[in-house]
Amino acid sequence: xxxxxxxxxLHIPELFVPDVLSQDPRIPSWPWAAPPNGPNLREDRLYSNxxxxxxxxxxxxxxxKNSLSTAEVESYTQPxxxxxxxxPTVFHAVDAVARRLESNGFTKLxxxxxxxxKIKKGGKYFVERNGSSxxxxxxxxxxxxxxxxxxxxxxxxxxxxxxxxxPTKPTKAGxxxxxxxxxxGALNKTWWDRDLGIGGKVLVKDKSTxxxxxxxxxxxHPIARIPTLAPHFGAPAYDPNPNPETQMVPIIGLDxxxxxxxxxxxxxxxxxxxxxxxxxxxxxxxPPRLVNAIIRKMNAEDHxxxxxxxxxxxxxxxxxxxxxxxxxxxxxxxxxxxxDKLCSYAAIEALIASTSNxxxxxxxxxxxxxxxxxxxxxxDDEEIGSLLRQGANSNFLPSTIERVVAAVAGGQCSADLVSxxxxxxxxxxxxxxxxxxxxxLSVYLENHAPQLNVGVAVQADPNGHTTTNxxxxxxxxxxxxxxxxxxQVFQIRNDSRSGGTVGPMLSSAMGMRxxxxxxxxxxxHSIRATVGNLDPGLGVKLFKxxxxxxxEVDAEFT
Numbered sequence: 001x002x003x004x005x006x007x008x009x010l011h012i013p014e015l016f017v018p019d020v021l022s023q024d025p026r027i028p029s030w031p032w033a034a035p036p037n038g039p040n041l042r043e044d045r046l047y048s049n050x051x052x053x054x055x056x057x058x059x060x061x062x063x064x065k066n067s068l069s070t071a072e073v074e075s076y077t078q079p080x081x082x083x084x085x086x087x088p089t090v091f092h093a094v095d096a097v098a099r100r101l102e103s104n105g106f107t108k109l110x111x112x113x114x115x116x117x118k119i120k121k122g123g124k125y126f127v128e129r130n131g132s133s134x135x136x137x138x139x140x141x142x143x144x145x146x147x148x149x150x151x152x153x154x155x156x157x158x159x160x161x162x163x164x165x166x167p168t169k170p171t172k173a174g175x176x177x178x179x180x181x182x183x184x185g186a187l188n189k190t191w192w193d194r195d196l197g198i199g200g201k202v203l204v205k206d207k208s209t210x211x212x213x214x215x216x217x218x219x220x221h222p223i224a225r226i227p228t229l230a231p232h233f234g235a236p237a238y239d240p241n242p243n244p245e246t247q248m249v250p251i252i253g254l255d256x257x258x259x260x261x262x263x264x265x266x267x268x269x270x271x272x273x274x275x276x277x278x279x280x281x282x283x284x285x286x287p288p289r290l291v292n293a294i295i296r297k298m299n300a301e302d303h304x305x306x307x308x309x310x311x312x313x314x315x316x317x318x319x320x321x322x323x324x325x326x327x328x329x330x331x332x333x334x335x336x337x338x339x340d341k342l343c344s345y346a347a348i349e350a351l352i353a354s355t356s357n358x359x360x361x362x363x364x365x366x367x368x369x370x371x372x373x374x375x376x377x378x379x380d381d382e383e384i385g386s387l388l389r390q391g392a393n394s395n396f397l398p399s400t401i402e403r404v405v406a407a408v409a410g411g412q413c414s415a416d417l418v419s420x421x422x423x424x425x426x427x428x429x430x431x432x433x434x435x436x437x438x439x440x441l442s443v444y445l446e447n448h449a450p451q452l453n454v455g456v457a458v459q460a461d462p463n464g465h466t467t468t469n470x471x472x473x474x475x476x477x478x479x480x481x482x483x484x485x486x487x488q489v490f491q492i493r494n495d496s497r498s499g500g501t502v503g504p505m506l507s508s509a510m511g512m513r514x515x516x517x518x519x520x521x522x523x524x525h526s527i528r529a530t531v532g533n534l535d536p537g538l539g540v541k542l543f544k545x546x547x548x549x550x551x552e553v554d555a556e557f558t
Contacts, residue, residue: 073537080536084323119407132380140370148424155382163315176253184383195222200315224250283307343430346539354547392502429503435520450520453532455486472515483545
């Protein structure tokens with residue numbers, strides 16, 4: 001995911017000066033002086049509501065009327081925890097998003113069918129690709145082809161380890177092991193000694209129809225573990241670069257039949273032939289006990305399945321520890337897979353809240369009053385470059401917008417009309433950012449260190465790794481003012497490496513104005529990370545404000 005973060009000077013209120021820093025004896029004039037070797041987390045003294053308008057003013061009250069209340073922001077915390085815990089793989093996450101959309105009046109479309117007769121003004125729709133990416137959109141009743149699109153693009157994949165095509169390993173010293181491969185930067189040191197589950201999608205052949213169907217499965221109790229070597233063994237235990245192929249192989253069970261006494265040799269009889277076809281079925285190439293565990297799980301969920309029914313599968317291993325609140329006052333969220341199911345969750349919830357008068361949040365403007373398209377795209381494969389068909393660098397989002405414009409235009413859609421739509425649109429590339437770490441203040445750029453439970457951080461980069469510029473920053477600032485949200489800003493130091501997002505590839509492909517902005521987190525790319533308990537709701541608040549106020553803010557820019 002993204003590797004940037006921090007604060008916009010316009011929105012750094014006195015209310016959010018961290019106590020631990022303001023009391024630092026090394027900083028006699030804090031908050032006006034920067035801490036030694038660290039960032040100044042405070043730029044301007046503004047009103048404690050985070051805006052340039054005094055509390056209770058007419059401008060502030062008008063903004064409050066159309067923004068989420070504190071209670072509404074807090075109401076997203078527990079649902080986000082549930083979303084993270086219950087949907088450990090990218091396939092489960094996209095399936096959960098699809099079910100959430102359908103329950104709020106969205107209609108599922110198929111990319112393999114024509115849309116011209118299906119898409120109507122005032123309608124709400126979504127389309128999936130590969131079961132691991134999803135694009136949802138709403139067409140305003142007053143929409144005219146060529147009008148703009150308000151787009152939020154995020155990625156819904158997370159660092160993980162994937163089960164190899166033939167993962168059966170020779171029994172070693174009585175241990176049954178599983179062949180896995182790192183996805184992006186997974187299998188780092190934070191994956192040692194963790195309770196790991198296994199899940200993903202299983203392709204099953206229906207006996208009655210002969211059709212191949214996709215089923216989701218998760219063994220969410222601890223199945224696998226990558227054991228560390230005790231420090232008593234000396235230098236090997238402190239190796240900073242363990243071999244991910246030979247020294248980070250998870251154990252999944254015991255099998256004394258493959259060993260004699262304490263023999264350390266491989267058991268040749270346990271080795272697979274490496275064939276994917278022939279007189280054997282797919283299940284024969286997989287660890288038998290894993291196959292049986294998955295079949296038991298599927299049968300328990302009313303998916304009557306035998307080993308011969310399984311055609312193939314894509315499985316991941318994941319941290320089974322649930323997402324939970326932490327801190328003295330439960331002001332933290334400790335969770336796996338935050339990067340970047342957090343911004344994906346916030347964007348989808350914002351779209352629902354902005355287009356529904358029946359949701360828990362009643363301050364939204366109905367889709368019937370809009371003259372734009374509101375779109376959220378949650379993409380797979382961002383962590384590995386986005387180059388696959390379900391990635392953001394594919395045609396998934398641009399072609400979806402083109403097909404929507406064509407459907408509303410009655411099938412008469414020219415390149416000029418599509419280009420006009422892109423030019424009139426604006427995209428938020430929403431990817432998590434870096435929160436300031438109090439133990440490593442010196443690595444953060446002064447005035448660019450976002451905090452938890454404050455708000456979304458705009459991500460800047462002078463070398464084109466993000467889409468942020470002066471125009472897009474001013475645009476989002478106006479949105480934040482109108483929905484009473486706080487913005488922060490992040491930029492990496494000159495002596496550090498920057499990361500990337502889906503923003504540049506999508507913005508350049510469509511020619512659409514864009515900004516990179518996401519919620520800050522601690523411990524990016526760890527198997528577990530930390531955000532603020534209010535951050536999911538704060539993300540919904542700003543993103544909903546973007547959808548609600550897009551047209552009036554866009555009218556301010558020539």
